Amino acid sequence: MIKRVIRKILRKTNNPHPQKLDRTQHNLRSNMLSLAAKKTVNLLHQAGFEAYIVGGAVRDLLLERKPKDFDVATNATPDEIRKVFKRRSRIIGKRFPIVHVFVGKEIVEITTFRGNTNTHNEHGRIMRDDTFGTRQSDAQRRDFTCNALYYDPVSELIFDDVGALNDINNRRLVMIGNPTERFREDPMRMLRAVRLSSKLDFEISNNIKDAIRTHAHLLKAEPAARIFDEISKELLCSRAYKCFLQLEELGIPINIHPIFAIADNAKQSAGKHFLHTVLIKTDERVQQDKPVAVSFVLAAMLWSEVEKQQQQNIAQGMPPSPAMQTAIKQVINDNESDWGMPRRLLSMMREIWKLQPQLEIIKGKRPLRLLSQPSFRAAYDFYLLRAQSDNASAEKAQWWTDFQKASSEEREKMLFPPQENTPKKTKKRTRRKKATTKNTEQTT
Numbered sequence: 001m002i003k004r005v006i007r008k009i010l011r012k013t014n015n016p017h018p019q020k021l022d023r024t025q026h027n028l029r030s031n032m033l034s035l036a037a038k039k040t041v042n043l044l045h046q047a048g049f050e051a052y053i054v055g056g057a058v059r060d061l062l063l064e065r066k067p068k069d070f071d072v073a074t075n076a077t078p079d080e081i082r083k084v085f086k087r088r089s090r091i092i093g094k095r096f097p098i099v100h101v102f103v104g105k106e107i108v109e110i111t112t113f114r115g116n117t118n119t120h121n122e123h124g125r126i127m128r129d130d131t132f133g134t135r136q137s138d139a140q141r142r143d144f145t146c147n148a149l150y151y152d153p154v155s156e157l158i159f160d161d162v163g164a165l166n167d168i169n170n171r172r173l174v175m176i177g178n179p180t181e182r183f184r185e186d187p188m189r190m191l192r193a194v195r196l197s198s199k200l201d202f203e204i205s206n207n208i209k210d211a212i213r214t215h216a217h218l219l220k221a222e223p224a225a226r227i228f229d230e231i232s233k234e235l236l237c238s239r240a241y242k243c244f245l246q247l248e249e250l251g252i253p254i255n256i257h258p259i260f261a262i263a264d265n266a267k268q269s270a271g272k273h274f275l276h277t278v279l280i281k282t283d284e285r286v287q288q289d290k291p292v293a294v295s296f297v298l299a300a301m302l303w304s305e306v307e308k309q310q311q312q313n314i315a316q317g318m319p320p321s322p323a324m325q326t327a328i329k330q331v332i333n334d335n336e337s338d339w340g341m342p343r344r345l346l347s348m349m350r351e352i353w354k355l356q357p358q359l360e361i362i363k364g365k366r367p368l369r370l371l372s373q374p375s376f377r378a379a380y381d382f383y384l385l386r387a388q389s390d391n392a393s394a395e396k397a398q399w400w401t402d403f404q405k406a407s408s409e410e411r412e413k414m415l416f417p418p419q420e421n422t423p424k425k426t427k428k429r430t431r432r433k434k435a436t437t438k439n440t441e442q443t444t
């Protein structure tokens with residue numbers, strides 16, 4: 001279907017690299033945009049500027065996919081954009097200023113067209129990128145051809161300066177310019193290549209693959225927070241499993257982030273099955289538009305390492321809960337700064353892990369206390385996932401499922417089964433008596 005739509009476009013223009021398509025040549029309509037995106041472009045137009053929907057949103061709409069967000073590109077400078085949107089806008093970004101515009105609950109990201117001149121260091125890395133340019137120069141500064149289409153919802157024209165439609169049609173991820181130079185300018189583009197090709201089901205062109213294999217080590221110098229940001233996008237891109245296979249295939253070093261290193265450990269061990277299950281289930285949830293918590297997925301990806309450490313601590317004589325607390329410290333706390341993760345996510349992961357040994361206890365007063373904890377639900381879901389992968393007791397998982405649905409009377413019975421209501425003293429006395437009789441019988 002998608003292929004046919006784009007083929008039709010290419011036939012109608014009779015040009016493999018059309019530069020400008022009118023509404024009769026493409027299937028994109030302004031009612032496919034969010035109200036916020038449309039309003040943002042309209043206001044910039046009314047103020048006398050050029051403004052386009054650009055990047056992933058145009059690509060996704062042409063592929064009949066739901067865009068994750070809407071980005072706008074304009075010839076207005078950041079200060080001019082602020083004059084249009086006033087208090088509803090904020091300038092962010094160090095190397096290149098970006099303006100965030102708040103419309104209702106939505107944030108639209110506006111960038112000013114980038115120019116051709118920028119400052120590189122001796123390794124080819126972009127150090128400063130603050131010159132402004134035209135739509136054409138802006139297109140050349142984007143990463144892949146499929147990300148460089150400009151749609152003007154007012155005139156309903158699409159501008160393609162880089163042969164993007166042809167590459168989308170052939171489902172190929174093609175770099176704008178020379179991959180080696182572009183990866184040296186910004187190594188994160190290598191991880192973007194893996195994510196976008198997996199998510200869109202595009203073939204990565206051979207020159208990109210070769211350049212990644214030679215330059216992947218450059219990612220080691222990237223700040224942990226930037227890599228973490230990309231990892232969370234990979235987890236939520238609907239093809240996380242494929243992303244992780246591709247990262248390995250393209251030789252992305254595991255030491256670019258502790259998450260990759262720990263997940264790789266799991267792959268070598270019994271944790272492999274659990275890791276696969278987690279990623280596949282996450283992909284299914286994203287594809288069904290169900291919510292996914294990154295903290296939950298990460299807790300699962302790193303679980304086998306945490307569990308391994310806990311077992312070692314138990315073997316050294318610690319009870320399960322303190323052994324878990326120590327394991328968490330061993331895996332995460334000691335080098336928290338290397339993770340570049342928001343604290344909120346780390347503490348959610350810690351909570352999920354911390355409650356796992358407590359979920360093993362299904363008698364007495366503790367289960368009720370556990371049920372009232374704010375992280376109970378996430379910890380229980382995690383236990384269920386473990387049980388499904390034979391990593392935790394299926395009976396206990398079922399017990400917790402029943403316990404949550406049970407009335408208070410039923411809960412009481414589940415926590416204090418009748419045989420345990422018998423006073424301990426009587427029980428002991430009976431047992432001792434029996435033993436004596438037995439012994440006597442045996443000896444006689």
Ligand code: ATP
Binds near residue numbers: 144147
């Ligand atoms: P999605 O939003 O679906 O994850 P996207 O392609 O829209 O994918 P964004 O991170 O939203 O990704 O970026 C918007 C656009 O900005 C991209 O389509 C691309 O044109 C450009 N872009 C983003 N990151 C880079 C980069 N590192 N180098 C060059 N261009 C980039």
Ligand code: MG
Binds near residue numbers: 056057068069070
């Ligand atoms: Mg986007």
